[in-house]
Structures are given as structure tokens and as C-alpha cells.
Amino acid sequence: MSLENVTTVLSGDEPGGVPEAEASGGWLWLRAFADNKLAVAGLVVVVVLTLFSFLGPLFYHTDQIHTRIGMETLKPGAGHPLGTDDVGYDQLGRLMVGGQTTLEVAFGAAAVAVIVGVTWGAVAGYLGGFIDALMMRIVDALLAIPALLLLLYLATVFQPNVVMLIVVVGLTAWLVPARLVRGEALTLRTREYVLAAKTMGVRTPTLIGRHIVTNSIGTILVNATFQVADAILVVAALSFLGLGIAPPATNWGAMLSNGLNYTYSGYWWLTYPPGIAIVLTVVAFNLIGDGLRDAFGLDTRRR
Amino acid sequence: MIRFLIRRTAQALVVLVLVTIIVFGLSRLLPGGPARAILGTHATPSNIAAFNRENGLDAPLPAQYWHWLSGVVTGNFGFSYVLNQPVSSLLAQRLPKTAFLAGISVLLAVLIAVPVGLYQAVRRGGLDDYAVTTVTFVLYSTPAFWVALLLIDVLSVRLHVFPAEAPQGGFSAIFSNPGAMVLPVATVTLVSVAAFSRYIRSSVLDELAQDYVRMARSKGNGQRAILLRHVLRNALSPVVTLLGLSLPFIISGTLITEEVFNYPGVGLLAFNAATSQDYPVLLGTVLVVGIATVLGSLLADVGYALLDPRVQLGRAGGSGS
Numbered sequence: 031m032s033l034e035n036v037t038t039v040l041s042g043d044e045p046g047g048v049p050e051a052e053a054s055g056g057w058l059w060l061r062a063f064a065d066n067k068l069a070v071a072g073l074v075v076v077v078v079l080t081l082f083s084f085l086g087p088l089f090y091h092t093d094q095i096h097t098r099i100g101m102e103t104l105k106p107g108a109g110h111p112l113g114t115d116d117v118g119y120d121q122l123g124r125l126m127v128g129g130q131t132t133l134e135v136a137f138g139a140a141a142v143a144v145i146v147g148v149t150w151g152a153v154a155g156y157l158g159g160f161i162d163a164l165m166m167r168i169v170d171a172l173l174a175i176p177a178l179l180l181l182l183y184l185a186t187v188f189q190p191n192v193v194m195l196i197v198v199v200g201l202t203a204w205l206v207p208a209r210l211v212r213g214e215a216l217t218l219r220t221r222e223y224v225l226a227a228k229t230m231g232v233r234t235p236t237l238i239g240r241h242i243v244t245n246s247i248g249t250i251l252v253n254a255t256f257q258v259a260d261a262i263l264v265v266a267a268l269s270f271l272g273l274g275i276a277p278p279a280t281n282w283g284a285m286l287s288n289g290l291n292y293t294y295s296g297y298w299w300l301t302y303p304p305g306i307a308i309v310l311t312v313v314a315f316n317l318i319g320d321g322l323r324d325a326f327g328l329d330t331r332r333r
Numbered sequence: 334m335i336r337f338l339i340r341r342t343a344q345a346l347v348v349l350v351l352v353t354i355i356v357f358g359l360s361r362l363l364p365g366g367p368a369r370a371i372l373g374t375h376a377t378p379s380n381i382a383a384f385n386r387e388n389g390l391d392a393p394l395p396a397q398y399w400h401w402l403s404g405v406v407t408g409n410f411g412f413s414y415v416l417n418q419p420v421s422s423l424l425a426q427r428l429p430k431t432a433f434l435a436g437i438s439v440l441l442a443v444l445i446a447v448p449v450g451l452y453q454a455v456r457r458g459g460l461d462d463y464a465v466t467t468v469t470f471v472l473y474s475t476p477a478f479w480v481a482l483l484l485i486d487v488l489s490v491r492l493h494v495f496p497a498e499a500p501q502g503g504f505s506a507i508f509s510n511p512g513a514m515v516l517p518v519a520t521v522t523l524v525s526v527a528a529f530s531r532y533i534r535s536s537v538l539d540e541l542a543q544d545y546v547r548m549a550r551s552k553g554n555g556q557r558a559i560l561l562r563h564v565l566r567n568a569l570s571p572v573v574t575l576l577g578l579s580l581p582f583i584i585s586g587t588l589i590t591e592e593v594f595n596y597p598g599v600g601l602l603a604f605n606a607a608t609s610q611d612y613p614v615l616l617g618t619v620l621v622v623g624i625a626t627v628l629g630s631l632l633a634d635v636g637y638a639l640l641d642p643r644v645q646l647g648r649a650g651g652s653g654s
Contacts, residue, residue: 167344171351173578174626178585179619180359182607186615187363259474266476267589271604283476290482294490305479312474 059248062325069321075314079307083129092123095278106299113299115288119278124285125303131281132311135195135265140257142200147207148250152242154208155215156234166212169205177202178267185273192275195268199261207253214246248326252319259315266308282308337638345631352623353405357398360616410620411613415606420617423602428621429504431591431598434514435583438521439576446526447572450533451565454541455556465530473527477586481520481593488516499596517594524586525579532575536568543567570640577633580626 063069097117106113106121113121154165184198215238218224224241232240243250266283268274274284282304289300368381368390376384385391389400404410410420449465456462472480489497495515500506507514540546541564549559588600595601599618606614 167347168351170344170348171355171623171627174348174352174581174623174630175355175619176581176584176588176622176626178588179603179615179622182588182603183359183612183615183619186607186610186612263474263476267478267585270476270478270589271592272608286476286479290479293482293486301479305475308476309471309474313470316470316474 059322059325059327063321066321066324068317069325072314072317072321075310076318079129079311079314080133083126083133086126087123090123090126092120094119094123094127097278113297115285115300121299121303124280125282125307128280128282128285128304129307131192131275131279132262132265132283132308135192135199135281136258136261138192138196139199139203139261139264140254142196143203143257143261144207144250144254146200147204147253148211148243148246150204151208151211151213152215152238152246155212156219156238156242158216158219162212166209169208173205177264181264181268182271182273185268190268190273190275192279195265195275199264199268203257203260203264207250207257210249210253211243211246214249215242218242218245248322248328252323252326252328255315255319255322259312259319262308262312262315282311334638338635341631341634341638345627348627349624352627353402353620354398356616356620356623357401359619360612361394363612405620410617413606413611413614415609415611416614420613423614424599424617424621427597427599427602430507430596431584431587431600433504433507434517434521434590434596434598435587437514438518438587439525439579439583441518441522442525442529443572443576445522446529446533447565447569449526450530451537451560451568453530453534454537455560457538466534469527469530472523473531477520477524477589478593480523481516481590484516484519485593497594499591499594501595501597517590517596520590520593521583521586525583528582529572529575533568533572536571537564540564540568570637573637573640574630574633577630577636578626580629581622584622 097119098114110120111122115121115124150165150169154162180202181198184202188194188198190198218241221241224237227237227241262283265274265281266286269281269283270287274281280288285304286301286308289297289304292300368376368384368388372380372384382391390397392400408421410424412419413423416423449469453462453465485497488494496510496513497516498513499517500510500513545563546559549563554562584600587598588604590596591598591600592604599622603615603618606612606618
């Protein structure tokens, strides 16, 4: 889906350097990250929006299950700070519920993508040779298929719910982390400590887990952050295409696309709050990702 | 060079075969398989069994794949029972339109993104870099369909400058009504510029840190000459590869845009196929776009190899170092 993902593909083949901060040990990257004002601002936005979505409903009680006839599209005002939507749900409360789904799916899909991608890439890069070549050609082939088309197909075959969306979005997004970690593994496998561990008879799965993956943690963390941002946009696009989650569940993308039906009725409170929430969250995750990338001293062109 | 070309082409062939295997696998993912896709959801098990027997779908999977693949190679992508047309002729009607929309938009996006990215890199850390970076960040983070609908809201509903619906009908309709193409093209361009300029900015920043820049500067070259003659040329060659690989991303972008503006390209075809469960059309589109992407990135890599002499020494993609 994302072009930024495409750009990493270009550098994904390059054997990556081990992050400097890590090479000197410790948590230097954390300090470098904390010094980056934009990245910290991004982190604050993410924390605030997460608290708003998950803890907000504890303080601000609204009925988000039963539609209420006669209460549709009320203007923001007393009782409904952000008005009500086209079936009478309180828009502020809806924003919280929608935020929960959005963040759950985004984090879940990113986790699936990173776990599958890291395993695939680490195994391919560490083993090398024919297996590596075959595994990477499979990645190339999947990269050639537009994620949105694939999702369109999968979403018509499987009924979308939160778990299904997490799996489906995650399984279309693991290709980039696979390429990145494979690049890292290609250099790491020739390091003395890896060779030493191998000579001492450490089993291959343990070796990949303990040495290859842990030493690529910078790359993995940076990519995971961008994955969350991308997943939010992908889910929004799917909701717009009518392949989101069925009501009364919702997400910011579904709220935005639903509200856009009423653009010409002047119901701005149906579109701008969820739209701004999406943009804010995606910008925030991108800022965090950029900050982490700089903190780990990674190539600016990779994600 | 020749060896590189041969190896790269062989690689692309392997990827092509894998793409066909993936699409074939996807068609078997449906409960009931292709029979269900063609006969519809109300087909009885005995109908499905009869259909499978007739079409050789009870043969072992490798044999089925071989049968399907020999059809694909001869241009038989299946048949749409919803639209009552062969998938290949549907794609032949729609592909030029999407290619036109994507081509113009990408061209414009590159023309805008290159100077913007270059400017940002030169003014790195300055107020104008922050301003432009903010705009591209926000644009990149805005769902494409919202960008499209905001454009419609302002430019067609409020100001009545451009129509909100793309040209309908045949390919010639585009030229008889060019104004209607403005908003779809603007949407795809805006979404792509955001991503391209970020890439070009970091690409130029990488080049600016290279030794040859210091060398050129110490020889007394002016900033403009260094930028245009040395930096830009080196920073742009990876962009060629970027374009080849960004095809799936651009197709995803055009899909949304085509849906919003009702532009009759492959994206809208695929979307309508998905809503009417017309799986042969959907999978045919996936296959054709997949093949186009593999060929596109092959072409881009070959072009890159011709542009950048360093490729002859090593692998493709070893850019910027």
C-alpha cells in the first residue's frame, strides 16, 4: 500500500550496518530519541489518543449500541460536545469506540506483519544460498501484487471482523520487514560472535532468535512504528470501500467515510473529528518512526 | 553487464511464475473453489461436483495449475459470468485508462517532487524545510479518499471549476472532456508527491554528504552547478528503480481515486467485481497488475543499470554507497 514501504525495498537488499548506538551498548538510542522534540511530540499524541479511546468511555458514558431515532445529526452543543451522527450515536463517544478498533487493528496488524516478516527475513538471510534466493523471490512476487487489490479479494472471501482484519492486513504487510531483516541477517551471519556461537553448537533457531533478531532490533522497531501508521490508512481505505467492520462496531476510517456522505448537508462534525484523528495518529507514528530511525543511526532512506 | 541482464531476467521469470502460483492459490482459497466463484453462492454441492468434472477441476492441483497457466499464456484469463464477457477483453478496455491516469499523475508527481525534495534537502533544518515537510507529512497521512472528496468539495461544489465525475465511456472521452480529468489526476498526484518528495529529500541528503560533493566544491564549483550537475543526477538514478517498484502502490491509489470519481479503469473494475463477487475479474486484475509490476521493475532495473555504471561492478540496488 505505502510507497514508503516501496522505497525501503530499494535499500532492503543492502546489507545493513549494525546501529551505532547499539554497538556501543546500552540505551543510548533512548536518550537520542528523547532529545528529538518532534518524535516525543508524536509519542505524546499517541499516548493521549490511546488513553482517550480506551479510558475515555469510563468517564464519558454513551450508548454506542442502540441507534436513536429523532436524535440524528444534532449540532455540537450541550449534552453532545461533538453532536450526534446520522443514526443518533453521540459523536464524541463514537470517536472513542472507533479509536479502540482503529488502534487495536493497527497495533495487531503491525505485530502480525513484524513477527512474520522478521522470522522470514532472519531465516532467509541467515541460511543464505538457494533457500534465501527462493524465499526472497516469494517476497518479490507478493510485493508485485497491490495490497489493496489483495485485501479487496480477501475481504470478500472472509467476513471482516477485528481479528480477520488484523490477520489479513498483517499478512499483506510483512514483506518489507522481511526484506529489511534479511539485509541485516546477511551481514550479521558473518560476525565473529555469530560464528563462535555456531561453532559452540548453538542450535540454529536459538542462534537466529538470540543473535540475528536481537541485533536487528533497531530496524525492527522502526519498521513496526511505520507499520502501525500504514495499517491505519489501509483500514480506512478498506472501510471506505465498504469492506470494514459491520456496525455497531466502527473505526475512524468508517466514521470518516460515513460522514462524507453528508458533506453537502454541512454536517462537518461527522467528518473532521475522525479525519483529524486519523491524520494526527498517522503523522504521530511517522514522527516516532523517523525519530527512532535517527536515534538508531539507520540509513535515512530505509524504513 | 550482459551477465547482470541475464541474471536479472531469470530472476524476473522466477518471480512471474510465483505470481501465477499465488493467483492460482488465491482462486482455490474460496470455499467451493472456482466453481463457487462462477456458479455463485447458491450452487448446490452436486452442481459444483458436476461443474468440476466438466472443467477438469477434479484433477490433482498441479495438473489444474498447468491447465490454467497454459490458458493464461495464450491470453485466456477466464470469463466474467456477471458481465458476460471474457476477462481479457474487459481488461483490454480498462487498462489503457488506468495506465493514462497513473502515467500522467506519476509524471506530474515526479516533476513536482524533484524540485521540492531538492529544495528541502538544501534548506535542511530551515523554516521552509519544516513547512514543506509538514505539508508532505500531513498529505501522506491523509486517507486518499478524503483528499479526493475535499478537492471535490472545494473545486467542484463550491467553486464550480472542475466537474466531480471523471470522463465516462471510451478512451476518446478523456480527450473530449479534459477538464473532468483534472481532479482524478490531482488526487493521485498529491498522494504520490507526498511520498516521492520525502524519498528524494533523503536521497539528496545522502548524496550531499558524499566526498565528490566536497571535491566539486573545493574545485570552485558554485552551489547551483554542484546540485544540478552532480547531486541531482546521482540522487535521481534510484528514483528510476523507485518508479518501477511503486506500481502496486500507484494502482492502490488509483483504485480509490477511480472509485471516488467513477473513472472506468481497472481499479473500478476490480472494485465492482469485488462487490458483485465476480472473482474471475478480480483475480484477472490481480494477475495482470502483478505481471505488469514484475516487468516494470525489470525494466527499471535495466534502465538503472544503463544509467549507473557502478551496477556493472556489483549488484543492482547497491545505491548511495
